[in-house]
Amino acid sequence: MIEAARKSNERALAKLISHVEDRKPGWKDIMKAIYAETGRTCVIGVTGSPGSGKSSLVSEFAKQLGDMGYAIGIIAVDPSSPFSGGAVLGDRIRMRDISTYKNIFIRSMATRGMLGGLCQAARDVVRIMDFAGRDIVIIETVGVGQDEIEVVSASDYVVLVTYPGGGDSVQAIKAGVMEIADIFVVNKCDRDGADVIVSEISAMLDLSTETVEKIPPVIKTSTFTKEGIDKFMEILSEFIQKKEKGLHFQEEHVRQEVMSILETEMVSLIKEKISSDGNMEKELKLILSGKSDPYSVADELIKRVAGI
Amino acid sequence: MKKNSKEEIKEALKKWEDEILNPRVKKFNLDKSPTSFYTPLSWDNSHFLEKVGFPGQFPFTAGNNPFDFWRAYANFAAKAGFRSDWGGSGKSGKYGGFGTPADYRDYLFKMQSMGRYGGPNIAFDLATQCGYDSDSSFAEGEVGRVGVAVDSMQDFAVIYEAYTGNLEIDKVPSNFTINAPAAVIIAMYACLAKKRGIPLNKLEGTPQNDILKEFIARGTYIYPPAPSLRLFRDTCVFCCKNMPALNINSIGGYHIREAGATRVQDLAFSMANGIAYIEAGLEGGLEVDEFVPAFTFNAFGGSMEIYQEIAFQRAARRVWAHILRDRFHAKNPKSMQIRQPITAHIGCSSATLQRPLNNLARAVVGGIAAGMSGGIAGAFPPFDEPLGLGHSQEATQLQQDASRILIYEAKVTDICDPWAGSYFMESLTDEIEKDALAELEKIEKMGGAVAAIENGYMPRAVAKSAYDRQKKIENQEELVVGVNCFTGEHEIDVSINRVVEATYDPELMKTAEERQKANLARLKRERNGTAVVSSLRSLKVQAEDKDKNLMPAICECVENDATLQEICDVLREVFGEAQPMKL
Amino acid sequence: MGQDSKIRVLVAKPGLDGHERGAHVVAYGLRDEGFEVIYTGLRQTPEQIVSAAVQEDVDVIGLSILSGAHLSLTKKIMEGLKAKGANDVLVTVGGVIPEEDKKTLEEMGVAGVFTSGSKIKDIAALIRTKLGKNA
Structure with missing residues (x-):
């Protein structure tokens, strides 16, 4: 698919876009593979x-x-x-x-x-x-x-x-x-x-x-x-x-991009962990019954999920 | 007996609710009553003359006339066994058209040999409706399909070879279901009369010429709304000055409702369009009573909700009358009347593909509504309408008989506005009027119909309403028999024989495109090319000046055998093309 | 990583027929079913439809035709898709389609024909089943 897209084959290009846009397995590998040529x-x-x-x-x-x-x-x-x-x-x-x-x-x-x-x-x-x-x-x-x-x-x-x-x-x-x-x-x-x-x-x-x-x-x-x-x-x-050379080659821009990828990845990692970890049911009940508050729960979860 | 006071009734109502209604609602475990009851408290009859009035008098709520032409001679027609063609009214023939102009002419001759003498009521193919010639790539597959192909004056004249002698164009009216290129077709009609030596003021008929609703519903537009309205202005002035017996337009809420609009949107949008047309005529220098009497309505939309549709017709008549009198200071009652061939009906979209014979029952409901709202009690449409194969003889017979039964046996049309003064019907009429006026005001605040099309408001509102209705049917909030309820295995799909007259020869249909392209090629070869170019050039110059009336220039183009698309292309160049709506 | 796969549908009106009600209703309805609907508006040529389907990498094309030209238009679109190697795209047709034409359309490879009274839920269900996709 990558090779066909390189040759500007419309259908291959369209499929490649879908793959990455859908974040299908391997999307990051595609991006890694093409980055140097962009x-x-x-x-x-x-x-x-x-x-x-x-x-x-x-x-x-x-x-x-x-x-x-x-x-x-x-x-x-x-x-x-x-x-x-x-x-x-x-x-x-x-x-x-x-x-x-x-x-x-x-x-x-x-x-x-x-x-x-x-x-x-x-x-x-x-x-x-x-x-x-x-x-x-x-x-x-x-x-x-x-x-x-x-x-x-x-x-x-x-x-x-x-x-x-x-x-x-x-x-x-x-x-x-x-x-x-x-x-x-x-x-x-x-x-x-x-x-x-x-x-x-x-x-x-x-x-x-x-x-x-x-x-x-x-x-x-x-x-x-x-x-x-x-x-x-x-x-x-x-x-x-x-x-001239695009944003690709500006330090500030590259830094921003790495941060942005990180943010998205971190959020989905956290979401994944939380959902596999009881989906906050217990914690939410604590808040609703007045025994805790959203801030303390968030602190608690960060500690548990990200180990910070 | 002592007169009831309002207080007494109010008290009695409260007592009734407490002692009769509410206990019953509770007994059946309901949240609210499934029925309503109306009292003098629901409608104040102290302004009967202003709000209802007598049939034939302002504000025409009770009807344009105490009775119409058809009603005057109804009994005579029954005894004589008079049979009218459905789709034709008065002297106009059945709506139709297919193939090349010669194909359609021959078909009309055949119909005449069978005793059907109505005037031409022409359906044009989609290419013609969209301003393309038969040799355009846009016309591929469309030539002569949903109507007849007309590329030039010569084509137009070929169709009219079927109308001479007793059926000469000063004796029968012509109807043209066309909007965006209406100016070109009107010019052809005028040019034909000139060639035949018939004075223009003898010409009768109706061009649909309602371009604004095409942007809201049917989609056969060419230019953006503003220049489209300028073309309307030019046709309006031209018809008014030269063809005073010809109607100027046929304003259609029908298409808007069929496209999904609610009843209130139907009324408000039609009125907004009507206002835009009046303003266009005024801008053209006409006096209101000089041209508005030549406006017609193609019918508003319909539905199965019988009470609402009757109230709708009453409200529509009142709203239009007030707009004309109060806003435009019309003096002629004819300016204030909604002239339309039919009143209430169920709308083709109420007919179902499932268990289609049920559509006969549905159409009868529409016929009752029509008879009770000032119209002929037409049980429209024939039950097989949604099958998309043409109406069968059986369906047409059943439809005609149903209407006759309503008129002669049920005597539905013996009373004029039978609901006048009904607490319920009058309050419902008021409510529809109020809601439509509020919606109309919204459109006016945007700058009127053209602005509300340009900004996408009206077309998008219709699309949203269509979707709301679909959702209501899917979740059974609205019930449609045989579609989303009563569809169990013991239900029977009743069928009867259907003989569909092969209205149009399918072999001719197949070859129409090729033959019409050959006709067009021949025309382009044989005509005077210099005259064509010079008349098109002069049209272009005139089009660039907003104040010029384009009809004389279009007539000149038509006379010189410029094609419909050549004329439309010149105007496309000057006016630009309309953009399709974004959802 | 979270998958974000969406069913993408091209809703298109080929030819000059301007009756958009069905197309609008289906576009809104499939959006509410969670699909991404690309709506291309009136008067699309078969070439434009095929090109849009390829570039947008849609899973489904929903054609809406009420002018009676459904057989020739659908045929052209099916051929165009094949020529571009995109014949795996599901094609459905909606509109006024006489019973006997349904079979002809299916023989051309059309996955479903929907006429008046069809439910959006049924259209969505057919698409999900045929694609084996749930988004």
């Missing part, structure tokens, strides 16, 4: 509020990058249902124009309720696509949850998409993505009110000059009239060409 792809994160036309924008620029000769991978992340663990993943609807394009591979991914783990899983999928010869990988998320923000923040380049008519869409940006954006795109600019959004964002950026090193550009686009798309492509391809 790190050259350019990762573009795209986020923004629902209705901002992210997917259409992604579809548009992925196609143009594809036409330039780049092999593209797209990861479209949508939330899982917290109740059933299932999901309806619908981003492909907006990408139908490129769904059979030979240079483009699209993969929908559910958050699967993995606290922090989504970030790692997405990183793994990026790496597999990288290994399978994708020059550029685009990750698209709905910019609402902390998880999704973390996912795009692990990209080389972050595109934040907003649009006129999104109500308080600019207000929503303030909530934390502001700092990680490399470019602000006001999409659907054929609608009324685009200029207002541009000036609101610019004003906000001006005020935050102390916290960001470089003020990111704010541009208007429309996937319908194609206004601004050329400008956007110009900025994007300049970045792609200039892009």
